[in-house]
Amino acid sequence: MSIKVSMHNWMRPEPIEHTIKRLARLGYDGIEISGEPQSFDAGEVRGLLDKHGLECWGAVTLMTVGRDLLDQDPYVRMGSVQYVKDCLTFVSELGGRIVTVVPSTVGKTVPMATPAEEWGWAVEALKRCQEHAERVGVRIALEPLNRFETYFLNRCEQALALAEEVGGDCGVALDAFHMNIEESDLLGAIRAAGDRLADFHVADNNRMPPGYGALDWDAIVRELVGIGYDGHMTVEFVASVDRSIISDRTEIGDASEAGGGVAMEKFLRDHSTGAVPESYYDRYAADSVNRLRAALAANSAPTI
Template sequence: MKRRFTRTVSGYGTWSGFLGIYRECPPGGIGWDIGESGRRRGHMFTYSVTQWIFGNEPMDTSLQRLQRFGYDGVELAGEPAKLDIDGLREQMKRYGLVCTSICGIYTAERDLSHHDPTRRQEAVRYVKDCVDMAERLGASVVIVVPTPVGKNGPITNRQDEWANAILSLKEAGTYAQSKNVRLAIEALNRFETYLVNTLAAAKRLAEAVNVASVGVMADLFHMNIEERDHSEAIRDIAPYLAHVHIADNTREAAGLGQTDFTDVFRTLIGIGYDGNVTMEFLPRISNPYKAAGTTGSGEIYDAYAKQSIEHIRGIVRKLR
């Protein structure tokens, strides 16, 4: 799907202290030509933020923020039944943004590994609905988690639930392939779920599914908990890498913790990855989905959005 927009980004702000006081720059802005991939010409990656982390904030406010700080697009929550897809398309067009990806929300009712075939089929239907949403919005990726957040052990046994996840992803992946959408298996840390915690496990699952549209995503926050070596883990899944989520080891904005993002992006560039780089900074809560129902500080959201893209783009510029 071709996507060409011309965008004007005005209002790159200044800092006063870390959180700073954001203030609009004089109007005039900077013109950017957006190519078919959704990224600005000259950019190696397509930068976005997953919008659901902004809680109950109006969509317009979130999209204005992303435009203001020079993002290329937005990742939307996988709630197709609750969202006005046509309205979202118009909103994104208004701000010169593309939809990069759909972040599936895997609650207990959406368990791709469940032993009950009816329950499992409901989860597969949900993924297919997210794929339809992605197709309508021009997004290239739908994120999938084989077992729900909060499920820290099997209902039956690991072997059977692994086999169930393969069956579910074969069906969902075949459907996604027919729509020219990729499924990206996300490995969550052991404190949030149990079946797939490492990139190596996600790769094994993708290999077992054996559908071309099913790949793996790398989430730096979860990797900080589960991987001994970020770069080695990324290189190992290189042929399958379909999507990247960025947060520091504290789950705050990139550059506020201890993650060596220079090494991470040197590796991404080295393996030839040129896809989405999506920021997913979150508050300090045990269940990340609870962030979607909160009312947070717009000042903090501004600060984190600005910090993330400036830190990552600065690293990428030096590496190129």
């Protein structure tokens, strides 16, 4: 199997049909859908994907306030386990293969207990999630984030250690943006992940589309091909609004205009994401898939 290109949709709250049409028009292979099962009708989404020739690669958990697999409150952990299970079931219904799991609340940077206690809670919770993942045929991918968004998992080696304790086929999801901050050797981390690598998120060092920053995407693709990765590279740029006088944009949006409710508005604000004008978002999405296609064409071994 060859590496395919997908895109997240959490960065831009909009009707899922609009997102799917954009991805099909721009030449994407699939979507890694927002982990909000209650917001979608699985049958409707699968029908739209089939209609437009796309696949569901998987989903990403959105660990907003109240979702935390290592919270000191056992009831919060219980509810968070159920949330991850719901995401796994949702992806299974869409015919997807992975769910990217961030174990703790995004933006939580102060521990609630000792490292040993929190690690134990995470392992216990994820083992229960892993059991469900195996039942529904979807793989969990644990994602480390940068230190400014979480203190729990920041590097590939930490995620690998947690995946090993969880057991089964539990894997890791690596994100080039976070890796650029935390890894001393980004390419070496990809090699270390090996067959535990279940997902790969794409944004440049400035969290803009690939090619808009300083990362070497040809080298990254070569490394992914070298370890035999056969999943998707999932575009996840976070295009912040330039409110300065040097901006060339003719309109400025705001996170509150994008919809999705108070929790999503806060999530978007925390990630410096506003309602970027449609023309710019389209261009960023197009440039992303084109840059990745070029890197894949130049650095993938020919199929025999």
